[in-house]
Amino acid sequence: MDIQYNExxxxxxxxxxAFVAEKLPKSISDKVKSSEHVSPEDMITWQRALxxxxxxxINWPEEHGGPGWxxxxxxxxxxxxxxxxxxxxxxxxxxxxxxxxxxxxxxxQKDYYLPRILKSEDWWAQGYSEPGAGSDLAGLKCRAxxxxxxxxxNGQKTWTTLGQHANMIxxxxxxxxxxxxxxxxxxxxxxxxxxxxxxVRPLITLDGAHEVNEVFFDNVKVPVxxxxxxxxxxxxxxxxxxxxxxxxxAGVGISKAxxxxxxxxxxxxxxxxxxLIEHPRVAERLVELELELMAVEMTNLRVVSxxxxxxxxxxxxxxxxxxxxxxxxxxxxxxxxxxxPYALPFPDEDVVEDAIGPxxxxxxxxxxxxxxxxxxxxxxxxxxxxxISKAILGL
Amino acid sequence: xxxxxxxxxxxxxxxxxRVVADQYGFEQREKIIKSDAGxxxxxxxxxxxxxxxxxxxxxxxxxxDGGGAELMVVAEGFGRGLVVEPYLSxxxxxxxxxxxxxxxxxxxxxxxxxxxxxxxxxxxCYEPAGRYDAHWIETTAKKDGDGYVLNGKKAVVLGGDSAxxxxxxxxxxxxxxxxxxLSAFIVEGDADGxxxxxxTTFDGHRAAEITLDNVKVGADxxxxxxxxxxxxxxxxxxxxxxxxxxEATGAMEMACDLTLDYIKERKQFGVPIGSFQxxxxxxxxxxISLEKVRxxxxxxxxxxxxxEAERRQRLAAAKYMVGKAGRHVAEEAIQLFGGMxxxxxxxxxxxxxxxxxxxxxxxxxxxxxxxxxxxxTEESAAA
Numbered sequence: 001m002d003i004q005y006n007e008x009x010x011x012x013x014x015x016x017x018a019f020v021a022e023k024l025p026k027s028i029s030d031k032v033k034s035s036e037h038v039s040p041e042d043m044i045t046w047q048r049a050l051x052x053x054x055x056x057x058i059n060w061p062e063e064h065g066g067p068g069w070x071x072x073x074x075x076x077x078x079x080x081x082x083x084x085x086x087x088x089x090x091x092x093x094x095x096x097x098x099x100x101x102x103x104x105x106x107x108x109q110k111d112y113y114l115p116r117i118l119k120s121e122d123w124w125a126q127g128y129s130e131p132g133a134g135s136d137l138a139g140l141k142c143r144a145x146x147x148x149x150x151x152x153x154n155g156q157k158t159w160t161t162l163g164q165h166a167n168m169i170x171x172x173x174x175x176x177x178x179x180x181x182x183x184x185x186x187x188x189x190x191x192x193x194x195x196x197x198x199x200v201r202p203l204i205t206l207d208g209a210h211e212v213n214e215v216f217f218d219n220v221k222v223p224v225x226x227x228x229x230x231x232x233x234x235x236x237x238x239x240x241x242x243x244x245x246x247x248x249x250a251g252v253g254i255s256k257a258x259x260x261x262x263x264x265x266x267x268x269x270x271x272x273x274x275x276l277i278e279h280p281r282v283a284e285r286l287v288e289l290e291l292e293l294m295a296v297e298m299t300n301l302r303v304v305s306x307x308x309x310x311x312x313x314x315x316x317x318x319x320x321x322x323x324x325x326x327x328x329x330x331x332x333x334x335x336x337x338x339x340x341p342y343a344l345p346f347p348d349e350d351v352v353e354d355a356i357g358p359x360x361x362x363x364x365x366x367x368x369x370x371x372x373x374x375x376x377x378x379x380x381x382x383x384x385x386x387x388i389s390k391a392i393l394g395l
Numbered sequence: 396x397x398x399x400x401x402x403x404x405x406x407x408x409x410x411x412x413r414v415v416a417d418q419y420g421f422e423q424r425e426k427i428i429k430s431d432a433g434x435x436x437x438x439x440x441x442x443x444x445x446x447x448x449x450x451x452x453x454x455x456x457x458x459x460d461g462g463g464a465e466l467m468v469v470a471e472g473f474g475r476g477l478v479v480e481p482y483l484s485x486x487x488x489x490x491x492x493x494x495x496x497x498x499x500x501x502x503x504x505x506x507x508x509x510x511x512x513x514x515x516x517x518x519x520c521y522e523p524a525g526r527y528d529a530h531w532i533e534t535t536a537k538k539d540g541d542g543y544v545l546n547g548k549k550a551v552v553l554g555g556d557s558a559x560x561x562x563x564x565x566x567x568x569x570x571x572x573x574x575x576x577l578s579a580f581i582v583e584g585d586a587d588g589x590x591x592x593x594x595t596t597f598d599g600h601r602a603a604e605i606t607l608d609n610v611k612v613g614a615d616x617x618x619x620x621x622x623x624x625x626x627x628x629x630x631x632x633x634x635x636x637x638x639x640x641x642e643a644t645g646a647m648e649m650a651c652d653l654t655l656d657y658i659k660e661r662k663q664f665g666v667p668i669g670s671f672q673x674x675x676x677x678x679x680x681x682x683i684s685l686e687k688v689r690x691x692x693x694x695x696x697x698x699x700x701x702x703e704a705e706r707r708q709r710l711a712a713a714k715y716m717v718g719k720a721g722r723h724v725a726e727e728a729i730q731l732f733g734g735m736x737x738x739x740x741x742x743x744x745x746x747x748x749x750x751x752x753x754x755x756x757x758x759x760x761x762x763x764x765x766x767x768x769x770x771x772t773e774e775s776a777a778a
Contacts, residue, residue, distance in 0.1 A: 134733050136663035159734050205737050206729075206744035271526040272572070281761045333722075336751075340526045341551040343755050344596040356594060356604060357523070357550070365597045369748065372729045373737050380733065382673065 003301070005076070013076050020084045023049040029085030033261050034360060035335070035367040037209070038087045040123075040165045046087050047120045057118060059095055059245040064102055064110070065118050071307035075247060075300070082253025083260075090162065093117040093124035097170045099244050100187060100237045104229035113189070125192070127157040127171035127215060128238075134159075135383050137172070138181045138235065142217065144173035144188060151175070151188060151227070153197075153220040159377065163200050163213035167193040171217075176232050187234035189226040196220070205373070207366040208347055242379070246317035247304050249378070250324030252297045258331045259289055265338055265360045276338060285334050289327065296323045315391035318384040325374035325381060332368045339364035398693070404468050410445060411472030414438075419476040421742045424599070427479060432557060433601035434480045443512030448486050451634065455499040456506045463696035466634060467641040471692075474645025477742075477749055479599045481515050483638055484554030489516035489562045491634045492579060495627035496619030505618070517558035518631065519549040519582075519605055527758040529564075529632055530625065531572040534607060536565035536580060543567075543617070545580060545588075545610040553756070555603035556593025558584050563607065564628060567621050577624040580616045587611070598749040633699060635757050636710045640692040643717040643753045647685045650728045650746040654681065657732055657743075674731060681727050684720035691716040708770055711763035717753060718760025725750040 005013065028042045050056040058074050060066035069077065089095075098117050101109050116122045133140040142155025153173060163169070169190050176184030192198045197220035203212045229237055263286060266277035276282045303316045336343050342357025343365040355362030375381040389395040400408065418438045419427075427435045442448055451466050452458025459465070466487070473482060486509060493505045508514035525531025534547025545565050555561065561582045569576025582589060588610035593603040619627055655678060658669035668674055695713035698706050725747035729736035732743050754760055 129734065132662075134663060136665075139663065204739040206739050206748060208739070270524065272528050272531060273524070279761075281765070337759065337761065339755075340759065341521065341755055344551055344598075344602060344752060346595045346597045348595075356592070365752070368751075369597075372726065375730060376733055376737065380730075385673075 003298075005072070009072055009076060012073055013080060016077050016080045017084075019053060019055070020081055020086065023053070024081075024084060024086055028087060032085040032087055033257055035258070035261075035332075035363045040162070043087050043090065044120050047089065050089075051118055051120065056089075057094055057098070060098060060102065060114075064098075064114055071247060071304050074245075075304040078248040079253035079256075082251065083257050085257055088254075090124075092126045092161070092166075092170075093122060093168075095245060096126060096241055097124050097168075097189070100170070100228055100241065103240060104187070104233075104237055106225075108225070109189075109228065122168045123162075123166045125160050125163040125166035125169040125213075125215070127160065127169045127190070129159040130156060131158055135380055137238070138185065140172055140174060140185065142171065142173050143177075144171075144175050144186060144222070146175070146224075146231075147221075149224050150221045151224065153188070153190070153217040153222055155217050157215045157217075158203070158212075160200070160213045160215050161211060163192075163215055164202060164210065167191070169198075169215065170228075172234055172238060175234075179232070182235040184232055185234040185238070186231050187228045187237040188222055189228060190217075190220065190222050191226075195222065205370065207370040209366070209370060211370075243312065243314050243317065247300065247307060247313060247320070249317055250296050250300045250320040251328060252293070252300050252324065255293055255296070255324070255328045255331055258328065258335070259286070259293060261360075262286065262289075262331065262335055262338065265335075269338070269358055269360070271340065282338070285337075289331055289334065292327050292330070296320075296327050299323060315387050318379075318387045318391075321378065321384050322381050329371050329374055332371045335360075336364045336368035343368075400464075400468070404464060407450070407465060408468045408472060411447065411469050412475070414441060414445065414447075415472055415476035415478060419478050421745075424477060424479065424745075428595065428599045433595065439480055439512050439515075442480065442482070443510070448482075448490075448512055449510045451487060452490060452494050452506060452510065453499075453502075456494050456502045457510055458494075458506070463634075463637050463699040466637055467644075467692060467696040470638040470641035471645035471648075474642035474647075474749075475649050477599065477646065477745055479601075481517075481554040481558070481601075483635060483642075484517045484558070485509055485515045487638045488518040488553070488631050488635050491631040492518060492562055492624075492627050493618065495630035496579065496624070514559045515554060515557070516560050516562050517552050517554040517584075517603075518564075519552045519555060519561045520564040520628065520632075521550050521552075523548055523550045523604075525550075525572065527762040528572055529628060530574045530577065532564055532566045532577055533571055534563065534565040536567050536578055538567075539611060542611060542613040543580065545582065545607045545612065547607050549605040549607070551602045552605050553600065553602050555605050556591060556601045560584055561589070561605065562618065564624055569622070574625040576622050577628065578621045579618040579624040579628070580612050581618060582607070582610060582612060582616065596752070598752040599745065632757060633706065633710055636714050637692070637696045637699065639753050639756055640688070640695055640713045640717050643721050643750055644685070644689050644692045646746050646750050646753075647688055647721060647724045650724055650743065650750060651678075651681050651685050653743050653746065654678065654728045654731050657735075661733075668731075677727055677731065681724050684723045688713075688717055688720050704770070704774075708767065711758075711766045711770075714758060715760045715763040715767065718763070721750040721753060 031038050057065045062068040130140050144151040144153045169192050171188045173186050173188050174184050175186040197218040199216040201214045202210045269276050303313050339361035342361035345356040347366050449458040450461040454460045490509045520529055536543040536545050563580045563582050566576050567578040588608040590606045591603045596602050659667055661668050691713040695709045698709040728743055729747050735741050736743055
């Protein structure tokens with residue numbers, strides 16, 4: 001048994017660190033580390049830098065532009081970039097629609113969409129959830145009726161993350177209402193920008209942010225060429241994604257960066273004359289969080305290592321999702337507490353840029369409330385527990 | 396022993412519930428929060444007319460001699476409606492200070508404009524470096540002829556953005572953070588040298604950072620005896636704690652009710668999600684947290700006149716419990732509502748925010764836990 005990285009892995013880690021030091025602008029990583037909003041431009045800047053290095057599509061096969069990394073290399077890359085404050089890579093194009101196109105798409109679809117995703121020319125959104133179909137995604141109702149060489153799409157998608165910046169959306173639609181619900185679903189690509197009938201409406205979250213949207217489809221004509229895979233076999237695409245490359249789902253690197261930020265705050269900010277870290281309760285919480293994060297990190301490494309040896313993580317990623325989101329939420333909870341009374345000022349843009357209290361306090365409550373979403377989206381933690389119960393515990 | 400409401404208390408509760416239901420629906424509240432004032436002068440006058448602003452004050456002061464129980468009834472009703480009127484800042488904090496600091500001859504006059512709703516006060520006590528320590532007062536009041544000159548900075552002053560008058564706690568003697576040497580001064584909100592940076596809080600209220608730069612006040616600005624503000628200040632903060640715990644109780648009750656309704660109605664996989672045992676148990680856990688907070692609030696409310704050691708313990712314990720159990724209910728409410736719980740347009744997210752952020756006023760749960768530990772240590776040393 002060997003829990004250390006080997007020499008080649010350590011060398012790779014150094015390579016990643018060097019790249020990040022050179023190519024990740026400090027203006028961006030500073031924002032990420034202090035939980036401030038990162039602009040779409042910032043995200044694209046980073047994606048372009050990775051693309052130029054050939055490190056953007058880390059989960060794609062080499063023939064389509066992937067770097068050919070092992071699971072451990074992918075893990076090292078994700079952790080190091082997250083710890084350095086790199087913005088999160090939007091998963092919708094790179095890690096959702098692309099793998100589906102690669103596995104189930106036609107040659108024309110691969111030739112057309114994949115390069116555009118690599119070059120950040122298309123911004124993809126995910127059209128999955130509906131007001132009546134959250135955890136029960138298969139219960140979706142958004143309808144696509146075949147009409148000659150088009151589908152006519154009618155319905156509504158919700159919780160569309162950053163849909164306000166997207167020009168493309170992949171949509172799970174109902175193409176057959178007469179069969180069992182999973183068997184009547186298709187995977188359709190829609191050009192939001194150029195197709196009449198698509199409307200995006202902002203949904204404001206409780207922290208005041210505009211991060212998610214509703215997308216309405218009103219008699220939207222989508223060419224049949226935009227169907228991925230077979231008609232009524234869309235659920236297979238969706239299920240494929242559930243186990244596709246989710247070993248990064250615990251977000252250990254992101255939590256490490258967040259915890260490090262908290263420690264810095266605790267060392268420099270004073271209350272009643274002494275640094276916060278000298279208040280016993282603060283030190284205790286920081287240590288406890290660190291312990292918990294260690295447990296998540298090592299569990300993550302065990303899953304990654306099993307993947308390296310050829311295993312395919314299935315329900316193990318559910319453990320990682322639950323553990324990772326819980327510790328990240330707890331870190332944000334302490335962040336809010338540390339701000340004390342200065343967690344109270346509400347963020348209009350001014351407050352976060354130029355906080356009323358100490359600088360870190362501007363995003364303390366925003367972050368805490370925004371991250372309540374972690375246990376809700378991506379397959380809620382309750383659903384993850386159901387998956388573990390069934391697939392691992394046999395209950 | 397009798398935990399039921401008296402007839403008067405029940406009438407008071409009904410009155411508050413009625414006015415809140417009429418005037419503080421979700422959309423009405425949103426409008427009020429977004430308005431320039433941040434509260435509704437119309438609703439405030441109504442509160443005054445109904446006598447709500449007089450409830451906590453002694454008869455000598457022109458009030459209805461309400462004790463902790465009455466304060467709890469009113470505040471709980473406000474919590475259920477997420478009312479953002481300046482009741483806590485003007486009536487409870489500033490008003491109680493006057494009631495506690497002045498003798499019967501003078502307090503009625505001082506309190507009249509507060510009770511009548513014509514004037515709003517804000518208690519400017521806490522400071523940026525002091526966090527939750529009310530005795531951390533670096534703001535100075537130096538004798539200047541017959542009057543005083545005030546210099547300093549006040550943090551997160553509730554209602555301080557637009558209050559007509561500030562009740563400023565400043566140090567006339569003693570070393571920071573000593574409780575002795577604190578004095579209270581009435582300062583006009585627009586006095587020379589007063590600058591206010593107002594803002595909305597995360598839970599819909601208004602507050603301000605206030606800087607006092609050579610603010611001159613007359614001898615008559617002093618409220619009570621010079622150097623002896625700590626005791627009336629403690630009364631004010633104690634009542635503030637009872638009010639906030641009661642608000643939390645009301646808000647938690649609504650959060651539980653809304654969540655219960657939701658899980659009964661929301662269908663996924665062909666059934667209401669409330670039929671899943673896992674969620675039923677969690678709903679019950681939320682109710683247990685609510686009952687704990689209700690109990691602790693009641694205990695604190697009935698302890699305002701108890702001997703010092705008991706009073707300290709019960710108030711700290713209640714505020715601690717609100718911090719702990721409140722967060723539990725708020726987080727579970729959001730989680731059980733799913734995506735809807737994250738939406739600004741859902742009322743549940745506003746309840747969750749208020750419940751959680753109540754912990755950031757008047758000492759968070761860590762602060763009060765430390766006070767309880769101090770008390771335990773003192774008692775052990777004395778034993």
